Amino acid sequence: MSKQLKTPFNNQIKKIGYGNNNDQFILAIETSCDETAASVVKNGRKVISNIVASQIPTHQKYGGVVPEVAAREHLESINMVIEAAFKEAAILPEKIDAFSATVGPGLVGCLLVGLNAAKTLSLVYNKPFIGINHLNAHVCANYLDTDLEPPFICLLVSGGHTQIIKITSYGDQEILGETIDDAVGEAYDKVARLIGIPYPGGPNLDKLAPTGDKKRFQFPKARVDGYNFSFSGLKTAVLRTIQTFNKDNIPKADIAASFQETVGSTLLKKTLQAAEDNNIKTIAIAGGVAANSEIRKKIFDLQNNGYKVYAPAMKYCTDNAAMVASAAYFMSNVMTDLEVEVFSRI
Ligand code: KG4
Ligand code: ZN
Numbered sequence: 127m128s129k130q131l132k133t134p135f136n137n138q139i140k141k142i143g144y145g146n147n148n149d150q151f152i153l154a155i156e157t158s159c160d161e162t163a164a165s166v167v168k169n170g171r172k173v174i175s176n177i178v179a180s181q182i183p184t185h186q187k188y189g190g191v192v193p194e195v196a197a198r199e200h201l202e203s204i205n206m207v208i209e210a211a212f213k214e215a216a217i218l219p220e221k222i223d224a225f226s227a228t229v230g231p232g233l234v235g236c237l238l239v240g241l242n243a244a245k246t247l248s249l250v251y252n253k254p255f256i257g258i259n260h261l262n263a264h265v266c267a268n269y270l271d272t273d274l275e276p277p278f279i280c281l282l283v284s285g286g287h288t289q290i291i292k293i294t295s296y297g298d299q300e301i302l303g304e305t306i307d308d309a310v311g312e313a314y315d316k317v318a319r320l321i322g323i324p325y326p327g328g329p330n331l332d333k334l335a336p337t338g339d340k341k342r343f344q345f346p347k348a349r350v351d352g353y354n355f356s357f358s359g360l361k362t363a364v365l366r367t368i369q370t371f372n373k374d375n376i377p378k379a380d381i382a383a384s385f386q387e388t389v390g391s392t393l394l395k396k397t398l399q400a401a402e403d404n405n406i407k408t409i410a411i412a413g414g415v416a417a418n419s420e421i422r423k424k425i426f427d428l429q430n431n432g433y434k435v436y437a438p439a440m441k442y443c444t445d446n447a448a449m450v451a452s453a454a455y456f457m458s459n460v461m462t463d464l465e466v467e468v469f470s471r472i
Contacts, residue, residue, distance in 0.1 A: 128142065129141065129256070140223070151221060152223060153224075155225075158233065165211055166222070176211075181196055182325075200240065205243075222251065225256070226244060229258060231286065261282060261287055267412055270442050272436060277295075279292055279400050281393060288305040289305075292400070329417070337379045345364065364385055409433050410436040
C-alpha cells in the first residue's frame with residue numbers, strides 16, 4: 127500500500143503512506159470550491175491542525191458560489207491559511223513528509239490555487255507531492271480521529287456527487303452506484319432557492335425542516351436500477367407543489383420537512399441494500415450533506431439493526447484539508463507527478 131514517491135530534484139526515494147512504520151506528517155490543501163483549507167495530519171488519522179477559511183459571507187450576496195470570485199478569494203487567503211496550519215500544528219515545513227492537494231473534481235480556477243501552492247511547497251522543501259481526488263478525500267474523512275477499518279460501505283453525499291462506495295481495503299474505493307442526474311446537495315440547494323431559503327441552502331433547509339410536518343406532502347421517490355439515484359424529478363415535484371400556493375403563503379417548513387424525509391429515506395434504503403448485498407456490517411457517510419441532521423439520524427439508527435455506523439465530525443463533512451491529507455496517506459491511486467493538471471469533472 128505504501129507509495130514510492132520522488133520529486134524531480136532528488137533521487138532519494140521515500141515511501142509514503144499506510145504500511146510504513148515511521149510516523150508521517152502530511153500537509154494538505156483543499157480549494158476545490160468555496161473553502162480555502164490547509165491541514166497537517168499524522169499517519170492519516172490524527173489531525174494536528176485544521177484551518178478552514180469559509181467564503182460563505184462573500185457568496186451570500188450572490189445567492190450561490192461565483193467561480194471567478196471564489197478563485198480570487200482563494201488566492202487572497204491561501205498563504206495565510208497555510209501559515210496558520212503550520213503554526214497550529216507547531217511543525218516546521220522541513221518536518222513534513224509530503225505535500226498534498228485536491229486535483230479535482232471542482233472549479234478549475236479554484237483548484238489551481240491549492241494545487242500550485244502544494245506543488246511549490248513540494249519543490250521548495252524537496253518532498254513528495256501527492257495529488258488527490260476530492261471524492262476519495264471525502265470518504266477518508268471517516269478515518270480522521272476514529273478507528274474505522276475497511277471493509278465498509280460509504281454513502282457519499284456532496285454538492286456535486288451522490289455515490290454508494292464499497293471500501294474493501296484502505297487504498298481502494300469502488301463506486302457501486304451514483305446519481306444519474308442531480309446530486310443530493312445540488313437538490314438541497316435548488317429546493318432551498320425555490321422556497322426562498324437563503325444561501326447556503328442545504329444547511330438552512332436542514333435548520334427549517336424540523337419545524338415542519340414531514341408527512342404533509344408525499345413527494346415521489348424515483349425508481350432507479352441498482353444502487354443508482356435520481357433527484358431531478360423530486361425537485362420538479364417540489365416546484366409543482368410550490369406553484370399551487372400563493373407566493374406569500376408557501377408552507378416552507380412543511381415542504382422542507384417532506385423533501386428532507388423523501389431524500390433521507392431514499393438514501394437510507396439504497397445504502398442498506400448495498401451493505402446487505404455485500405454482507406458488510408459497517409456503514410459510513412461522507413460529504414457536505416452528511417452534516418444533515420435527518421440523514422445522520424436515519425443512518426445512525428442502523429446501529430439498532432446491528433450495524434457499526436461512522437460519520438465524520440461535522441467539520442470534516444464539508445470541505446476541509448484534513449480529509450485530503452488522510453486520502454494522501456491511505457489511497458493508492460494518487461497522482462504524484464508534479465505535471466498533473468486540475469480537472470473539473472470525473
Ligand atoms: O462536500 P461539500 O462541502 O462540497 C462539495 O464537494 O460539493 O458539500 C456541499 C454541499 C452543498 O450542496 C450544501 O448545501 C450541502 O453540502 N450541505 C448540506 C448541509 N450542510 C452542507 N445539505 C443538507 N444539510 C446540511 N446540514
Ligand atoms: Zn466536497
